[in-house]
Amino acid sequence: xxxxxxxxxxxxxxxxxxxxxxxxxxxxxxxxxxxxxxxxxxxxxxxxxxxxxxxxxxxxxxxxxxxxxxx
Amino acid sequence: xxxxxxxxxxxxxxxxxxxxxxxxxxxxxxxxxxxxxxxxxxxxxxxxxxxxxxxxxxxxxxxxxxxxxxxxxxxxxxxxxxxxxxxxxxxxxxxxxxxxxxxxxxxxxxxxxxxxxxxxxxxxxxxxxxxxxxxxxxxxxxxxxxxxxxxxxxxxxxxxxxxxxxxxxxxxxxxxxxxxxxxxxxxxxxxxxxxxxxxxxxxxxxxxxxxxxxxxxxxxxxxxxxxxxxxxxxxxxxxxxxxxxxxxxxxxxxxxxxxxxxxxxxxxxxxxxxxxxxxxxxxxxxxxxxxxxxxxxxxxxxxxxxxxxxxxxxxxxxxxxxxxxxxxxxxxxxxxxxxxxxxxxxxxxxxxxxxxxxxxxxxxxxxxxxxxxxxxxxxxxxxxxxxxxxxxxxxxxxxxxxxxxxxxxxxxxxxxxxxxxxxxxxxxxxxxxxxxxxxxxxxxxxxxxxxxxxxxxxxxxxxxxxxxxxxxxxxxxxxxxxxxxxxxxxxxxxxxxxxxxxxxxx
Numbered sequence: 001x002x003x004x005x006x007x008x009x010x011x012x013x014x015x016x017x018x019x020x021x022x023x024x025x026x027x028x029x030x031x032x033x034x035x036x037x038x039x040x041x042x043x044x045x046x047x048x049x050x051x052x053x054x055x056x057x058x059x060x061x062x063x064x065x066x067x068x069x070x071x
Numbered sequence: 072x073x074x075x076x077x078x079x080x081x082x083x084x085x086x087x088x089x090x091x092x093x094x095x096x097x098x099x100x101x102x103x104x105x106x107x108x109x110x111x112x113x114x115x116x117x118x119x120x121x122x123x124x125x126x127x128x129x130x131x132x133x134x135x136x137x138x139x140x141x142x143x144x145x146x147x148x149x150x151x152x153x154x155x156x157x158x159x160x161x162x163x164x165x166x167x168x169x170x171x172x173x174x175x176x177x178x179x180x181x182x183x184x185x186x187x188x189x190x191x192x193x194x195x196x197x198x199x200x201x202x203x204x205x206x207x208x209x210x211x212x213x214x215x216x217x218x219x220x221x222x223x224x225x226x227x228x229x230x231x232x233x234x235x236x237x238x239x240x241x242x243x244x245x246x247x248x249x250x251x252x253x254x255x256x257x258x259x260x261x262x263x264x265x266x267x268x269x270x271x272x273x274x275x276x277x278x279x280x281x282x283x284x285x286x287x288x289x290x291x292x293x294x295x296x297x298x299x300x301x302x303x304x305x306x307x308x309x310x311x312x313x314x315x316x317x318x319x320x321x322x323x324x325x326x327x328x329x330x331x332x333x334x335x336x337x338x339x340x341x342x343x344x345x346x347x348x349x350x351x352x353x354x355x356x357x358x359x360x361x362x363x364x365x366x367x368x369x370x371x372x373x374x375x376x377x378x379x380x381x382x383x384x385x386x387x388x389x390x391x392x393x394x395x396x397x398x399x400x401x402x403x404x405x406x407x408x409x410x411x412x413x414x415x416x417x418x419x420x421x422x423x424x425x426x427x428x429x430x431x432x433x434x435x436x437x438x439x440x441x442x443x444x445x446x447x448x449x450x451x452x453x454x455x456x457x458x459x460x461x462x463x464x465x466x467x468x469x470x471x472x473x474x475x476x477x478x479x480x481x482x483x484x485x486x487x488x489x490x491x492x493x494x495x496x497x498x499x500x501x502x503x504x505x506x507x508x509x510x511x512x513x514x515x516x517x518x519x520x521x522x523x524x525x526x527x528x529x530x531x532x533x534x535x536x537x538x539x540x541x542x543x544x545x546x547x548x549x550x551x552x553x554x555x556x557x558x559x560x561x562x563x564x565x566x567x568x569x570x571x572x573x574x575x576x577x
Contacts, residue, residue, distance in 0.1 A: 011272050040109065041473045041474050042437060042475060047338070049310055050341075
């Protein structure tokens with residue numbers, strides 16, 4: 001995160017995010033895993049990819065977390 | 072004569088820690104070349120003469136190059152079992168990897184993953200079983216010869232998984248493999264877990280299969296763990312090999328005189344639950360199997376004779392052509408309508424539904440891995456059922472893509488075209504599209520945001536919504552590794568970000 005920069009640019013605030021930080025949401029949590037390694041062809045197996053299921057388990061009740069103005 | 076390579080792992084991004092700390096537990100690394108390629112610009116529009124432009128993920132290539140062990144290649148995107156030969160666009164990158172890593176042989180699947188829909192080739196998103204008839208042998212042998220002609224090294228073909236039951240006009244699995252090998256003049260990658268999966272799901276037994284293939288043509292073995300799913304046993308690469316498979320492997324490898332490598336395959340999601348020590352122990356276990364190789368070989372194929380003439384040639388005229396078979400199987404797994412009688416026949420096979428479920432899990436996981444922010448935002452905002460309804464609608468309108476980047480960009484395009492009332496979602500869609508494109512081409516991109524982006528992204532990273540959105544006019548620069556915009560007027564460290572004052576930009 002130390003490479004991340006902010007600056008005023010015209011009327012906008014510009015935030016510069018190096019690809020090494022931007023390319024995986026986990027990077028923001030200091031967990032190193034590059035999205036680039038996951039953008040290639042899917043691997044060789046004929047089973048059930050449980051990643052989606054695992055991620056959905058983190059599902060949070062929308063009503064409990066919804067904030068005003070989001071929708 | 073192929074060199075002896077030893078035991079190893081099939082590479083994936085989850086293995087980096089093991090390879091850095093425990094490389095001495097393996098002799099060889101098997102790389103799935105297409106997994107470290109990008110489809111240029113990440114989409115189908117960047118094509119030359121109808122072929123996608125492929126580029127190397129140089130960072131991954133360099134990382135793998137640094138591992139001091141022999142490397143082999145195991146193709147995943149261009150199987151050789153169908154009537155559409157594998158595309159030649161892969162050849163330059165394959166040749167580079169073969170040359171740079173001094174690869175002695177490579178392998179591909181005796182499966183198909185492309186059919187013609189309308190006037191273009193489409194991907195099935197899943198390695199599908201070829202038609203096991205004499206015509207199936209001919210088309211597969213043609214595809215193998217086509218690919219082999221462009222390679223400077225021998226090509227092995229892998230025994231595949233088939234969740235469908237064998238049709239009455241089809242050859243037995245082992246006979247089909249033996250016939251293809253004989254017709255194409257290639258070697259065999261014997262994936263013992265695949266054959267065990269087939270046995271457990273009602274197809275030919277492992278021992279019968281091995282009796283029907285030429286033992287001297289087996290140069291490589293794959294082992295893996297599986298899991299149960301709705302009464303089927305899946306080739307899930309889900310963890311350690313079972314005791315049953317270990318026994319089969321030990322028995323088989325004794326009878327195979329030319330095995331040069333044995334690989335363990337495990338899917339990255341399951342690696343998260345396995346530490347390096349457990350993986351070391353598994354490799355030691357596989358080495359004990361390896362040490363048994365060729366100790367009980369006999370000179371000729373034992374048991375059953377070589378491939379018999381397929382019953383197809385002795386039956387009536389209802390035997391489908393390879394193209395009819397591929398179209399029917401593809402339509403079935405892709406849930407497309409078809410008026411083919413074969414489609415109706417195969418539809419009754421429960422294995423078809425299993426393959427549909429597996430394809431759904433592949434595509435959904437591929438999307439979620441590639442665009443975690445949009446996924447999480449939609450999931451939190453609308454819930455699982457709504458997100459899945461979006462996915463299903465997308466899947467019904469877009470064919471699968473082999474490359475995760477293309478699948479993800481297609482989903483973002485789909486989302487952008489939907490009337491979804493969700494604050495700053497368009498910003499997030501553009502953000503994730505830019506991240507994917509920059510990851511591929513290293514070009515810096517400037518994005519407009521209508522809310523303060525880092526608070527938003529950080530909250531999603533923590534699996535929550537931001538406490539509040541900070542409205543305003545923002546730009547987010549995604550920097551590639553090449554020279555970026557470089558025109559920011561001032562900069563300050565991220566540590567000051569938390570002190571950020573919303574009034575600053577109003």
